[in-house]
Amino acid sequence: MEKQTLTRMEKQWILYDVGNSAFIMLVTTIIPIYYKNIALAEGVSLAHSTAYFGYATSISTLIVALLGPILGAISDTKGYKKPLFTLFLVIGVLGCAALALPVPWLAFLGIFVVAKVGYNSSLIFYDSMLTDITTKERMDEVSSQGYAWGYIGSCIPFTISLLFVLFAEPIGISATTATMIAFLLNAVWWFGITIPLLKNYRQKYFVEVQSHPFKESFVRIIKMLKNIRKEKGIFLFLLAFLFYIDGVYTIIEMATSYGKDVGIGDNSLLLALLLTQIVAFPCSILFGKLSKKYRTTSLIKISIIGYTGIAVFALQLDKAWEFWFLAVCVAVFQGAIQALSRSYFAKIIPEEQAGEYFGLYDIFGKGAAFIGTMLMGVSTQISGSSKTGVFLLVFMFAAGFLLFRKADQVNSRSLSERKSI
Known part of the structure; x- marks a missing residue:
């Protein structure tokens, strides 16, 4: 097979x-870490601060879950996708920068919610752009490359930020000032590196609207929601995605809080998670290459099984080396399960309704991640231990695997029927 290089638009x-x-x-x-230090200084316990962080994450994702289908449907209208993407990009970037403000822990969580809403909402439009910028045959590869370069690219501003945090005292600044610099630096990086996409992206697939884009978008949403259960393969995939990706995002977003709760030091946490990004880069590219040889659904199943093992291992975690080992295990599957799920979904939906369907995808994915983080928060607050929440994630991965296997069977059968016609 001839090796294909990435196009300018794909890059x-x-x-x-x-x-x-x-x-x-x-x-x-x-x-x-910064939030927990603020909360602890203001008299909030470790367990309660973890719970409140989980609630804040849940609130942000719930907001996006409610807005997702509406925003996605509107973005399918000709000329609307890029402006909406830009709006929520700016909200996320400004929210990230505003985290540098010296505010109490509760206000900090409020700003965090705004930044997360901007970030998650921008992904609705970004993910749906996949149908515009590449072909179905290249979606697995391009989506995997996105996650791969995301992991390694994020290490640049993070490493600079980490140097400020770790060497704050020698260079004559406080740890708080160093963290504020990190927030501002990452906000500038986020916006600056997105400029080429903002300048050159063109919406290829869209829905023609007669006169009232917003009204017609709502009509399309209602029609899609009525029909989605009839599209059994898509519906089963979304249910499976709800369970397994919810567990993935809960691990991603709560890992540092969980590690701190079981006694892992701040420096070990930061360096272990930096290692995750570095290891995730080649692993994401590897899974993208493997998708040319093996079925995408088989690779997703392997990733779900891998995450189930990660959740089980985390139940007994209490040493720094175990957190490091867990970080490497997460790195192997993290990019693959996200990238291949995104490209698989893009291949089974109507291209001209990509924004609409990815709005729904966001409900079952990042928008629905409030289930895992909320369970983590409530179970931790009730039991006084973060391990109770981790135990519940095992069942979420198991349910996701069984539903995904059924979705794979249905979609494979539907594809065979279409080819025979």
């Missing part, structure tokens, strides 16, 4: 993964 699309991953790196590392 510019991938750059947004590089830009926004810097913010997600903050969410999984510096933000929870």
Whole structure:
């Protein structure tokens, strides 16, 4: 098979993964540590601070879950996708920068919610751009490249930020000032590296609207929701995705808080999660290459099984080396399960309604992640231990695997029937 290089538009699309991953790196590392230090200084216990962080994450994703289908349907209208993408990009970037403000822990969580809403909403439009910037045959490869370069690219601003945090005292600044610099630096990186996509993206697939884009978008949403259960393969995939990706995002967003709760030091947490990004880069590219040889659904199943093992291992975690080992295990499957799920969904939906369907995808994915984080928060607050929440994730992965296997059977049968016609 002749090796194909990435096109200019594919590269510019991938750059947004590089830009926004810097913010997600903050969410999984510096933000929870900084927040917990503020909360502890104001008399909030470790268990309660973890619970409140889980609630804030749940609120942000619930907001996006409610807005997702509406925003996605509107973005399918000709000329609307790029402006909406730009709006929520700016909200996310400004929210990231505003985290540098010296505010109490509750206000900090409020700003965090705004930044997360901007970030998650921008992904509705970004993910749906996949149908515009490449072909179905290349979607697995391009989507995997996006996550891969996102992991390694985010290490650049994060490493600089980490140097400020770790060497704050020698260079004559406080730890708080160093963290504020990190927030501002990552906000600038996020926006700056997205400029090529903002300049050159053109919406290829769209819905023609007669006169009232907003009204007609709502009509299309209602029609899609009525029909979605009839599209059994898509519906089963979304249910499976709800369970397994919810567990993935809960691990990503709560890992640092969980590690701190079981006694892992701040420096070990930060360095282990930096290692995750580095290891995830080649692993994501590897899975993208494997998708040319093996079925995408088989690779997704392997990733779900891998995450189930990760959740089981985390139940007994209490040493720094175990957290490091867990970080490497997460790195192997993290990019693959996200990238291949995104490209698989893009291949089974109507191209001209990509925004509409990815709005629904966001409900079952990032928008629905409030289930896992809320369970983590409530179970931790009730039991006084984060391990109770981790135990529940095992069942979420098991349910996701069984539903995905059924969805695979249905979609494979439907594809065979279409080819025979």
